[in-house]
Amino acid sequence: MAAALAATLNARQLSGAEPLPSEPADWDPGLLREHRQRVRGLPDDTRYLLMLAAADQHPVPTHAFLRAVTAAGLDTGVLEPAEAAGIAHTATTGVVFRDPWTRIAAYETAPAENRREAHQLLARVLGGDWETPQRAWHRAAAALGPSRRLTAALTAGAAEARRGGRPAIARPLLQRAAELCPDPGARPGLLAQAAADAWRSGQSDRARHLITGARDGLLRGILALRGGDATDAFAELLRAADALAPAHPDRAVHVLARAAEAAIYTGDLRRVRQAAAVAARHGLEPPGTISGLAVAVEGRYDDARDALRTALGRCATGEDPTLLIHGGLAALLLGDDDQAASATVRAVAAARAQGNAVAVPQALEFRMYAEFWTGRPHAAEAAALDALQQSHETGQDNGACHLQAGLAMFAAITGDEATCRARAEAARAHALPRSLGLAAALSVWALAFLDLTTGRPEAAAARLRALAGFGPGHGHRAIRHLATPHYVEAAVRTGDTRVALAALADYEHWATVVRSPSDLALAARCRALLATGPDADEHYRTALGLHATSPRDFERARTELLYGSALRRLRRRAEARDRLHSALEAFTYFGAPHCAAQARAELRALGEPAPHGRTPPGIIRTLTAQQLAIARMAADGATNREIAASLVLSPRTIDHHLRGVFARLGIRSRIELVRLLATVTDPFV
Incomplete structure (x- = not known):
């Protein structure tokens, strides 16, 4: 069975880059053949109860099986043949199928009239006020043709499910409503709502399938933002906001926030001005991150600070995950790391409470920054790894790309060079064709930081200098800004500070305006x-x-x-x-x-002793502490330039010290130095 399943997957699914099919039936219909045969071999009474249990469990779990059995006077003892065959077993909650394929086979092999009868029975026993969506589903599942009354019941049930934070239940109700709707003109709208609920519940593939039958630029834009080209996403979202604004201003503001996210992902922050212009044309007040970024691009830092502070106060207090994420972004831009951490944590909690599966990894993307800056690197990495898995599971490849770049930075900090390079290369390979300037720039920063901390300041400076020239889709102004202190450090070590001085002036200007102690x-x-x-x-x-x-x-x-x-x-x-x-x-x-x-x-260069205070024997005692430190690094294979970078000295000074070391020790080469020091316990740690 495992080999058969693996044979149905594509290369990206096998590698883990794409999620597995969300529904068992999506794998391969041929896989169900054996299960159908086994179910058909059971007695009719057993098959009926199995079908009733399957109807109760999927796609809308209603938990009404035992009530239905009691109401109809059925005997659960007839399930014994199914237990003996290993197909299913009974539990206190009802029937537990061996696997999803068995459940599907149990439902599909039953006659159509039996399935309708089972749905009618389940609908009758679902009498609680809180069970309206489930009751509507079973009534509609038993329907033989279009019905305006059932369409209305399904739509109302979907709205109730959505309010209760259950978009995964709202989706099949609306999909069935579209099938039963007698008005062809209303079907695209129902499919669009179903697609949106599928997206919110993390079923991205189903959302993409449903949206093909609907006219919804908003969802197409969001799908492009999270899994396609970010430039196309921005254009689609801006058009959707413009169309929504006259009749639905509140929704238009929400869409403009999404458009701003697309601009942030591309790195073309000038596009935020376009979003601000749409808001102004319709008299809307968008999230302050839009107006703040729009004026920051123009160099109006005082106005940007005020707009971002307004955004932080407004967005970080509600329960809308998208606005909370914007509040976190505003806090990050203002250098308020504690507020950023608080807003993104609340965004995760709100998304989970609302059943908004796709918003959880989105919030974790920016929580990653906040956790790191606030001195919780291990929590930051854990959040990023958790979000990476959830991004793949919900079909958000662009979010996964951003997280890969963030994890490359963590790998650079922890000294895992191979992982840093692999993650950075993977992120850039995905980012560049999709105009994801944010992830591309973060990857470059990670590689530059790795170079800086491993004694390669020239490489670090070259990467960060090049980053300053990368245009939208390849670089990002915010990442260049964050990386400025490391660029200055690398530039000082290489002696070429001309470009770094200009970057520092802008960084210092912003830090002074926002009065961020960190910056x-x-x-x-x-x-x-x-x-x-x-x-x-x-x-x-x-x-x-x-x-x-x-x-x-x-x-x-x-x-x-x-x-x-x-x-x-x-x-x-x-x-x-x-x-x-x-x-x-x-x-x-x-x-x-x-x-x-x-x-x-x-510390070795200072002559800092080891914990036990050992001192070098014999002729090694003739070396100064700094000479011994240089000798150790040279013996370990470091070049003069690498030693110079590590000790913040010039290569010429290192060459001078090494000549002195060779003269004092009476040797002529590094090979002799390696042999000599190998016989001596290192007195300095």
Whole structure:
């Protein structure tokens, strides 16, 4: 059976890149042949009860089987042959089928008149006020032809199910309503509603199938946003908002929020101005993220700040998952990481309470950023992995792409180079053909951070410099902005700061306007890297003071590492040691081995002893602490340039130190250095 199932899957389903078919019958009708034969071999009474149980369970679970059995005076003892054959067994809740294929076979092999009779029986016993949707379903399932009355009952039942957070039940009711509707002109609208409920319940393939028979630009735009070309999605959503605005202004505002999401995904934030123009033309007040981003693109940062603060206050207080996500976005842009975490957590909870399966991974995408910035890297990675699985399950490939890029960044931080490169390449391969500039830019940032923390500042600077020139669909202004502190660090190490200075000026301007302690701290750190002497010391102290009021502990540790290195070069050894130990402790907590290795290298250069205080024997004692640190790295295979990047020195200085090491040890090559140091226990950790 497993081999037969596998043979029905395509390559992307086999690899896990696409979800499996959502319904057993969608796999292959041939797989049901054996199940039908086994069911037909049972006694008629047994088959009738199995069919009644199957009708009670799918596609609308009604939990009325036992009531129906009692009302009709049926004997459940006739199910024993099914139990003996391993087809199904009884439980306190009713009948449990061996697998979905058996349930389908039990229903399909029964005569049509028996199926109608079973649905009528189930409808009669569903008398509770809360059972209106289920009762409407069974009445409609027993219908022989079109019925205006049943269509109305199904539509009302679907609305009730939707209000109760059960879109998965609303979908089959509306689909059946479209089949029974005597008015051909009303059927596309019913199919569009059914498609929307299928989408909200995570049945993306069914939604795409249903939308082909409906005229609904909104859902087509959302489907494109989550699984197609983001540029096409924006155009479709903007047209839908324009059409909805005269008669349904509230829905139009919601659609404009989706259009803004599409613009954010593409990285072409100028498109947000188009959304703002549509809102203005119809006298609508869109989410503040739209107006905030629209004026930010024009460089009007004061106006952008005010609009985003308004958006945060308005969007982060309701129960609409989409608006809560926008509130989280506004908070992230304002540098308010705690508010961003709160809004996205509430968005996840609201989506789950409303049965909105597709909104859950959407909220988790942006919760990923908030959790990371607020010092919870492990929670951030867990949220991203959870969301990645849910994105695939609900057919949201573009969301999965964004999450892949985020996971590439986590892999860069944790030093998993192979995983970082694999995830970044996978994200870019999906992002570029679909104009997903956000995911593409985040992937580049992840690779650049990996280069920066593994001693390749030239590569890091080149990636981040190129990112500044990437247009929409290939890059993203917000990611360039977030990556500016790392770009400045890489540029300082390579000695080419011209472009980085311009990026820093814009970053500093925004940080000053929004008064974000986190961003101001990083701006001060950048100024410290670009300064010398007392000025650098003052900027570092300013940065650490601001970090003390910010939740971004990882960046605080990066600042302490850089400050500790600067203090070591100024021979302020005690201060340097304190800063470096603090950084090392934080990097250990974050699970960031490359950053921890940089801190350890700096401590070795200070002559920091091992826990047991061992000292190098013999001739090794003639080396200074810095010479021994350089010798160790050279023996481990690091090039002069890599050692220089690690210790924040010039390659020429490293060459000078190595010549001194060779002279003191009486050797002529790195090979001899490796052999000599292999006989000595490393006294520094």
